[in-house]
Amino acid sequence: MTLILQRLVDVSVLDRAAIFLVDEEQAILYLAHAVGAPADYIKEAETYTVPIQKKSNIIARVARTGKTELVDDVADSHINKKNPLIKKFQPQAFIALPLKVRGKVFGVLVGDQEKAGGKVISTERDFLISFSNQIAIAIHNAHLYRKLEDSERQYRELVENAHEGIWVVDENGIITFANQRLSTILGYEEMLGRNINQLVPPDKKRILLKLLVQNMRGLVAQEEIQMLCKEGEHVSAIISSVPIMDGERYKGSFAMVTDITEKKRMETKLLHQQKMESIGTMAGGIAHDFNNILTGVLGYASLLKHRLRDQAETKRFIDIIETSSLRAADLVRQLLAFSRGTQPEDLQVVYPNRVIRETTRLLESSLGKDLQLEVDLNQGLPPIAANSTQVQQAVLNLCLNARDAMPNGGKITISSAAVALGGKASSQYKDLAAEPGQYVRIRVADNGIGISQEDLDKIFDPFFTTKEVGKGSGLGLAMVYGIVQNSRGYVYVDSAEGNGTVFDLFFRVAEDKDRQQSLRRLTPGLAGEETVLLVDDEPMVRDLGNEILRSYGYQVVLACDGLEALEIYESRGADIDLVVLDLLMPKMGGKDTLAGLRKLNPAAKVIICSGYGARENGLQKLMASGVNLVQKPFKPEELVSAVRQVLDGETGTKEKNETTSLSGENIAVQS
Incomplete structure (x- = not known):
């Protein structure tokens, strides 16, 4: 703009020229450009501002009215001689012309003569008005260009700093623009000139083609796709693509590429965890049912072996049954070890x-x-x-x-x-x-x-x-x-x-x-004459328990569910020394039955039988209240040992292969 003003001075009778621009927020005019005066004069003038509403100021008046004002002879005019600019520059004549576009004034062009020369300026008024119009257009265009540059810079920064990868492709699928994020996702230093077909595995090209065909029809499209990195790795991405149209003619596409690899990985992990939890729950249920079956098989095999100890051939068959049952029990324990992942033990x-x-x-x-x-x-x-x-x-x-x-x-x-x-x-x-x-x-x-x-x-x-x-x-x-x-x-x-x-x-x-306390070991001396109420819904388990306890001298009363057990205890509670109670039963489960027993006799001695571990299914809270546990499947000695221990006032949990810590050492209690 300084060059344009200098050209104006060179081709006109003006000695000096300046442009004042409007600051709408502060409602003032300020000196933006000036030529023809010493640099120190101009620097001093740059600090001078003119309030737009100042009525006595010609520059302000031109900005308000949009009309040119000409002073042929400053000395013979009513102009304010005390004005700082007049005092500093002492013009003999000057002209002020509005700079406006579409009727809106955004500045004032001021020119003057240092020497008196009659009405020289007035003779060139039309030329100066025409020139000021050209200057106004030039300034306005420069302003628009700066706004365009600023807008482009902002959008470029937005695109370059976007979390998504961005590409622009022509009608042939050749990349004409790609942001840095896309390069980061795919590992390429230079993306321009590549065909986007090169960025997907061969078996995924049909998905990309489907997306581009949609764009060619003028439609926005989105697809989830596997993309191919420079090093051959795959990333999961969602491509959202918008067509670039020239009328009805397809010219290319603008697309945003969202990397969802980590999201997919986490979804897969979550689904796997949910699947494993579901399988674990199922495995635990199956294991519980198998434990009931194996309790009968193993128990009766042990009883038969004891009674037929002198019949070698029969005993051999029973040994096979017992060995197979133990192997099956070990398999069930493995199932339970897996299923316990959903209910951590202490x-x-x-x-x-x-x-x-x-x-x-x-x-x-x-x-x-x-x-x-x-x-x-x-x-x-x-x-x-x-x-x-x-x-x-x-x-x-x-x-x-x-x-x-x-x-x-x-x-x-x-x-x-x-x-x-x-x-x-x-x-x-x-x-x-x-x-x-x-x-x-x-x-x-x-x-x-x-x-x-x-x-x-x-x-x-x-x-x-x-x-x-x-x-x-x-x-x-x-x-x-x-x-x-x-x-x-x-x-x-x-x-x-x-x-x-x-x-x-x-x-x-x-x-x-x-750290935990150690489990107490089992105590010897298993026989007894006390009365035991045995409660289990499985006839085989109930009969087995009856046989085992009676073989050790105990009196046994049987109940098939919790309701029958409470009826028996209410009528014969004084004669019953101990209750052996299955945990899972129809009609009334073990927990509710236990609560009923405690109402009848808070000091009742109870053993819970369950296929679950001591730390599962809420058993830990029951044990903390004084209830003991025998884990299915059990051998006869294990059941009787627990009965004898509780009757003698001992406490202890009979759980398979349980470990605990004692002064930092781990002790295994084999029941």
Whole structure:
């Protein structure tokens, strides 16, 4: 603009020229540009402002009225001679012309002569008016251009900083614009000139084509699609594409690409957890029913063996029945170990390295000479909150799986380390979505055949196995999953076909609250003459209990449900020394029956029989109130031992393979 003013001075009779622009917010005019005067004069004039409403000021009046004002002779005019600009520049004549577009004044062009020259300015008035109109248009266009630049910059910043990737493609699918986010998502440094067909796997191109066909019809389209990164990895994305049309002619598309890979991963993880919880619930229910069946089979087998001890051939058959029942009971315990992931038991303090060493001693005889076992333990690890027997079982299962994955020999490595999970602690395990904190990692790695990607999603499902028929129940890894979940821990698997497998088990570092009192051991002396009320809805279990207790000298009263039990106790309570009560029954369950018994006799001695563990199904609260537990399936000695213990005033829970801590040591109580 300074150059334009200088050109005006050069081609006209003006000695100096300036432009004052309107500041609408402050309602003033300020000096924006000036030529023809010394630099210090101009700098001083830049501090001068004119209130638009000042009536005595010619510049303000021109801005208000939009009309040109001409003063041929300042000395002979009524102009204010004390005006700072007049005093400073001492013009002999000057002209003020409005700068306006579409009738709106946005500035004033001022020109003057230093020497008196009659009416020279007036003779060029029309030229100056025409020139001022051109200046007004130039200033207005420059203002619009700046606004356009500002708008473009804002939109570019918005596009470049958007969370979504953005592309613009022409009618042939060639990228003509791509923001930085798109480059980040796909890993390419330069996106321009690429065909978007190159950005999706071959089997997904039909989805992209469907989206573009919609755009070509002038329609907005959205598709979920797998996209191909530079390094060959896939990302899940949602592409929302808008057509760019020239009338009815398709010229290209503007699309936003949202990376939903992490969202899909979390959804998959959530669905897997829900599936495992559902399977666990089902497994727990099945296990409970099987326990009732096995209680009868195992109990009667034991009674028969006792009565037919002199008949060798018959005893051999009974031994087979008993062995098979024990194997089935072990299978049920594995199911329960898996299902307990939805209802965590109280945990004990366990020293992981100690458990690993004990496990390796068990493995020495079962791995074979062609397998190498390497142990790398990080010393000084903190104790974990877990169950030592279950942790040992989990590690043992993983090692046996590793053995089976290396039929021609190989190496199994068991290691331990302290790690932090959650938040930004470990990007390697971000898929776990772990609760932030300190954990101990137990790793079992092998260099065997590995696991296919297809099977990785199913390896923890109960009864899923890739082994030959008869060589695996499909419960090993399901039990590992249940054990770790039961400990509020996490399992991470890294495997690929032909590249071996790594299982990482993460257990929480133990806190003081995880320490528990030890369980008391069983006491000898099982026979008695007391009266026991036995309550169970399963006839086989009820009859078995009757046979067992009577064989040890006890008097037995039978009830098939809770209602019958309460009727019997109300009429004969004084004669009944102990109640053995099934937990799950129709009509009235064990808990309600117990409440009824306590109303009749707050001091009643009660044993609960259940296929659930001591920490499940609300049993812990019952036990805290003085109720004892016998876990199904039980052997005759286990039931009678519990009866004798309670009658003698002892307390103790008869749960299979229970562990606890005593001064940091883990003790297994075999019932």
